[in-house]
Amino acid sequence: MNTLIAQRWSSLLPPLRLDPLLTLLLLALMGFGLMVLYSATEQNMALVSRQGIRLGFGLVVMLFMAQIPPRLYQLWAPWLFLLAVLMLVAVLLFGVGRGAQRWLDLGVIRFQPSEGMKLALPLVLAALLARRPLPPGWLDLGLCLALIGLPVGLIVLQPDLGTGVLVAASGLALLFLAGLRWRLIMLMGGAVIAALPVVWLNLHQYQRHRVLTFLNPESDPLGQGWNIIQSKIAVGSGGLTGKGWTNSTQSHLEFLPEPHTDFIFSVLAEEFGFIGVVAVLVLYGAITLRALYLASSCRDNFGRLLSGSLVLMFFFYMVVNVAMVSGLLPVVGVPLPLVSYGGTSAVSLLAGFGLVMGLYSRRRFMG
Amino acid sequence: MRMIGDLGRLREEMADQALVERRFRVVVVLVIAALILLGWRYGQLQLGAHEMYAARSEENRIRLRAVAPNRGLILDRHGRVLAENRPAYRLVIVPERTPGLEDTLERLAELVDISPEEMRRFQQQRLRSRRFDSITLKSNLDDEQVARLAVARHHLPGVEVEPYLTRHYPHGKLLAHVLGYVGRIDARDLERLDRDQYRATTHVGKTGIERYYESLLHGRSGLERVETNAQGRVLRVIERTDPQPGQDLSLSLDLELQREAVAALGDLSGAVVVLKIETGEVLALVSHPGFDPNLFVHGISQADYSALLSDRRRPLFNRFLGGGYEPGSTIKPFIALAGLDSGHITADTRVFSRGWFQLPGHSRRYRDWRREGHGWVNLELAMAESVNVYFYQLAHDMGIDRISRELALFGFGRATGIDLNGESGGVLPTRAWKRATFGEPWFPGETVITGIGQGFIVVTPLQLAHATAALAGRGQTAPPRLLDPAEPARMVVHSETHWLTVFNAMAAVVHGPSGTARAVARQLPVRIGGKTGTAQVFGLPDDLDQERNPEDLPEHLRNHALFVGFAPLEEPRVVISVVAEHGGGGARVAAPVAARVISRAMELGY
Structure with missing residues (x-):
């Protein structure tokens, strides 16, 4: 009976241009995420249902994005990119937010234009490179780096270094998929290392502080280092099987900062233990690999490059967050994709998956 | 000729495609490697170092708590008090420690007369707080109410009468438009306030002098290191950095x-x-x-507010x-x-x-x-x-x-x-x-x-x-x-x-x-x-x-x-x-x- 329903259900999805397996995996992740959120917010049902509504909205956006013919946004790519850049400029001019200006207030909704750029930049780069011979020549490479540099510069000015780095990474990931020569990759890596001292001198005080406490958390056990130490205690005390759902003491006793946003993974690790961590990592891995498979099956390089870089970014966010929570990376304020509390990022991620599935569903109609 | 061109392009495209596919294979390897690295790291923390972290988690009973500063007084030019802080009592409930919350609320309503608005505010606050936070049900209790609660208290677990300081304007109407007033911090206030400094503060200047000189009147928040038991209840204060009280303001008013x-x-x-x-x-x-x-x-x-709003002489203006x-x-x-x-x-x-x-x-x-x-x-x-x-x-x-x-x-x-x-x-x-x-x-x-x-x-x-x-x-x-x-x-x-x-x-x-x-x-x-x-x-x-x-x-x-x-x-x-x-x-x-x-x-x- 159940298998029958499952079969019906999965045969319903392809006409909607959704991939049944990937959709199922995403739903599983989000469902589990809401469960952890319930615990991390001290069983605050109002917050959980608000997040549920946002995810539901994200799914609608995903479905919508899957319906748009790729030809269309390939044509629109430059304009969408331009729009996203203009919104970033608008944020600098009229944005709201404490300390850093990240939000644009449109009366009805507030959103972070830097999230839109996470879609717009891969789109414009993929549209550009799909028409050119690969690997990209010097001219194309220069153009791509300029297209990456402009929005990244605007985001860093907000100032939001974390998001700036992530947007830059999405552009570079796409260049990598486009076959950027290994020599050049080495060269760019070398350049980045050489530029580190310059970057250091231009960092804001709070950013330097974060890096320093990352290198030595015990130097500031009550300030920034506190987060990392407490998060590691939460993770480590979870052990193999965890303390059980809603039994996390670290977040319960207010030791964990922001247990429902950036540090939700440490709540998960504390409550579900190593087994839970591995299960979720496997879930993320399965989503990523399935989506990469869809990406590589696209009919042209535009689809492959765009889809591939979007999927890689999803995976990359997860790695950065999970590594940060366990003290492998400094605290950079990256949410755990599709699990942390927050709307804009979840919607743009699901929109990305919508694109991926839409591109894949059109693979057969070769011109 | 054209055929050869098409063929050439096709060959190029296939070469491009092969290149991209090779890169996808590299990416898959990287993804798996990253997953293994993360798994290894968590294994290290959760399996290797579990004993150590479990012990530290058990010891983790010390936490930081913000202490609200006393608000500065407002005086006239001869030092007469225009706005002061009065000791008062409020009724707070910790939902986690209160079995049968609805019953308790009913009994309290009989004891101290709780208005529907107070009840509504309490329920709202409850949705926003954690179960072990104390939530105010009624502030500014009078002496009789305090006494009645003191008698009934041992029947009411999780219910406490808590002393606090409340703002009072001894001259009432006389200076309302100059001094303004303080009110509960709301979402709009949070946008312009330094959250760190206001963590323990409940009220903020809304209008008048109270608003204009908020930064002087508020003072700086203090910190306490407190030891808690496993449920998060405070057992003792280990260390305390006293808050810096707000500045007293001597206005030019007579x-x-x-x-x-x-x-x-x-x-x-x-x-x-x-x-x-x-x-x-x-x-x-x-x-x-x-x-x-x-x-x-x-x-x-609501009744008082509508009365003020509908007064033809516009007292709020x-x-x-x-x-x-x-x-x-x-x-x-x-x-x-x-x-x-x-x-x-x-x-x-x-x-x-x-x-x-x-x-x-x-x-x-x-x-x-x-x-x-x-x-x-x-x-x-x-x-x-x-x-x-x-x-x-x-x-x-x-x-x-x-x-x-x-x-x-x-x-x-x-x-x-x-x-x-x-x-x-x-x-x-x-x-x-x-x-x-x-x-x-x-x-x-x-x-x-x-x-x-x-x-x-x-x-x-x-x-x-x-x-x-x-x-x-x-x-x-x-x-x-x-x-x-x-x-x-x-x-x-x-x-x-x-x-x-x-x-x-x-x-x-x-x-x-x-x-x-x-x-x-x-x-x-x-x-x-x-x-x-x-x-x-x-x-x-x-x-x-x-x-x-x-x-x-x-x-x-x-x-x-x-x-x-x-x-x-x-x-x-x-x-x-x-x-x-x-x-x-x-x-x-x-x-x-x-x-x-x-x-x-x-x-x-x-």
Whole structure:
């Protein structure tokens, strides 16, 4: 009976241009995420249902994005990119937010234009490179780096270094998929290392502080280092099987900062233990690999490059967050994709998956 | 040829595709490697170091807690307390420790009478808090309620009576519009506050001095390191960094004078502003009627709030700061000074008043308040008897550009810069302003009525007092301030004799044989300069204007009564502006109020 329903259900999805397996995996992740959120917010049902509504909205956006013919946004790519850049400029001019200006207030909704750029930049780069011979020549490479540099510069000015780095990474990931020569990759890596001292001198005080406490958390056990130490205690005390759902003491006793946003993974690790961590990592891995498979099956390089870089970014966010929570990376304020509390990022991620599935569903109609 | 080109492109495309596919394979390897690395890291923490971290988690009973600073007091210039912190008790509930919350709430409602609003707020708060947070059910308990709860307490687990400090305004209505009030921090406040500093604070300045000087009054939050048990309950305080209490503010206000001003207004709605000329210090600042700010501290009830909102006398409206009034004849001293300065008149210039003025080539008559006119008048008489024709003529001769320029020098048309939020700048009409606002050119008739403070011009009582201070200070005064006087600034440069001419004319208003305010001269301990004014509320047809007895009109259509003045005449130290809404005539209603307040100010030694 159940298998029958499952079969019906999965045969319903392809006409909607959704991939049944990937959709199922995403739903599983989000469902589990809401469960952890319930615990991390001290069983605050109002917050959980608000997040549920946002995810539901994200799914609608995903479905919508899957319906748009790729030809269309390939044509629109430059304009969408331009729009996203203009919104970033608008944020600098009229944005709201404490300390850093990240939000644009449109009366009805507030959103972070830097999230839109996470879609717009891969789109414009993929549209550009799909028409050119690969690997990209010097001219194309220069153009791509300029297209990456402009929005990244605007985001860093907000100032939001974390998001700036992530947007830059999405552009570079796409260049990598486009076959950027290994020599050049080495060269760019070398350049980045050489530029580190310059970057250091231009960092804001709070950013330097974060890096320093990352290198030595015990130097500031009550300030920034506190987060990392407490998060590691939460993770480590979870052990193999965890303390059980809603039994996390670290977040319960207010030791964990922001247990429902950036540090939700440490709540998960504390409550579900190593087994839970591995299960979720496997879930993320399965989503990523399935989506990469869809990406590589696209009919042209535009689809492959765009889809591939979007999927890689999803995976990359997860790695950065999970590594940060366990003290492998400094605290950079990256949410755990599709699990942390927050709307804009979840919607743009699901929109990305919508694109991926839409591109894949059109693979057969070769011109 | 074309076939070969297509084939070549196809081959190229296939090569590109192969390249991208190779990269995908690299990516898959990287993804798996990253997953393994993360898994290994978590294994290290959760399996390898589990014992150590489990022990540390058990020991993890120390946490940091913010401690709210005590809010600074607000005092008057003689150290009398205007806003204080009173010890009070509130009823709090920790949901986690309260089995059968609904039953407990019912029992509490019987014990201490909990309003539906308090209940609603509690439930709202509960949704936003964690189960082990204490949530206030009722604040500001009275003694009887505290006693009753003390008796019943052992039946009510999780319910506690907690001491705290609450803001109290001992003088209530008297200072509501100056001091403002504090209220519970809401989402809008959080946008502008430093969350770290306000972690333990519940109230924040919403209006008035409480709002403007929030950063001084609040102080700096302290920290406690506390030990808790496994449920998060505090067992003991290990270490404490005391909060830094907020600064006490000594305002320039004189409570005595403020009280006198309110008493002088009596049943009238209106505003009184008293300033020290040299420093701009505010001695009294009244918007009447006031309201009890204490109502807002604990969250005003819907019934009280609707009552305040629907009161026709608008007690919540801050008249001295945001009330826009026609200045009426109180503008005349400024027009006169402009006329002297520009050479359009001298002290001896005489104008014949036959009761009305006409623009050349127009039929409309601009009237004097005395129907038969005042005959030949010079400046002193024109001021004393408030002869409109004199000022119609002068304004017409000067033209609107000159008038606007001169009035702007006295601060008309812009906020004075007092240390309160929400000040209105009034309206100083110019040709450009009219064009921008109505899309129409300026008409000569509008210049004529500007000469007697009617038409588009709008002032606040505070502006009027400030402008009069600049006049009485012979061009020198400082912006009005309640705390920390600003540097006096020289605003206007006029010839010394022109000042004296205007001062003498203003003295004649009060002390002259035919002055409009001569009735109050007897009450005054010193000679003063002043000017009465009447602002139209209801535009009566021109010719009827002066025939109606203002008393015949329903109250809300009666004119506003105004008075500006300075004292003492020979050596001006204080200025006053009075606006009495719907009072009728400035001479009959506003001047006695001003005289009473000035007398008291002189008694108090200003």
